[in-house]
Amino acid sequence: MFETRTIMSTDVVSVTRHTPISEVIELLVDKDITGLPVVNDDGTLAGIVTEKDILSLLSDLRYASGTVEQYMTRDVVTFDVEDDFISICECLMTNHFRRVPILSDGRLVGIVSRRDIIKYIASPLG
Numbered sequence: 001m002f003e004t005r006t007i008m009s010t011d012v013v014s015v016t017r018h019t020p021i022s023e024v025i026e027l028l029v030d031k032d033i034t035g036l037p038v039v040n041d042d043g044t045l046a047g048i049v050t051e052k053d054i055l056s057l058l059s060d061l062r063y064a065s066g067t068v069e070q071y072m073t074r075d076v077v078t079f080d081v082e083d084d085f086i087s088i089c090e091c092l093m094t095n096h097f098r099r100v101p102i103l104s105d106g107r108l109v110g111i112v113s114r115r116d117i118i119k120y121i122a123s124p125l126g
Contacts (some may be wrong), residue, residue, distance in 0.1 A: 004085045007109035007120045008102045012120035014039045017046050017069040021057070024049055024068055034098050038072045043107040050098075078103050081110065087114050 014037045015024055024036060028051065035036060035050035049072040077097065079088050081104040088100055092114055102110040 004088060004102055005077060005081050005093045005110070007085050007116050008016070008027050008081070008112045010110045012037060012108065014108060015049070015065065015068055016041070017072065019068045021054070021066050021068060021071055024071075025054060028054070030066065036103050037101045037108050037111065038068055039108050044050055045078060045101055045103060045106075047074045048076045048101065065120070076101060077118060079112070080104065085112065085117075089117055 004036075013027060013031055013033065015027070015041070019038075024027055027036060028034065035048055037045060038047040038049055040046050047068075049068050053071045053073060077091060077095070078101045079091075081102050091097065092101060099113040100113050101108055102112060
């Protein structure tokens, strides 16, 4: 069995629901990532904000000064750190997700992206 903790990234860049959307856009560009988990003050997951969510700015530029809460997806598919990562692979193959947040006791502890899985496969131990 492949363990999720073996493959997940733990240096996750995240934001809060009150983060200005302009800051999110800068983070996505500067860090060369396509989405960010949105966390509550206690570390629990509130949602996720992705490039796709931000594209809605094109339809109504008056919200460009808003916060993450206006754009984030609230209903997020997550996995537990103890889950077998084959089920994560299957989820990423059958959905249009590029990443899934990984939780432990309801708190964000990591993220698994398509790229993480490919890096794992390409590694000498993979």
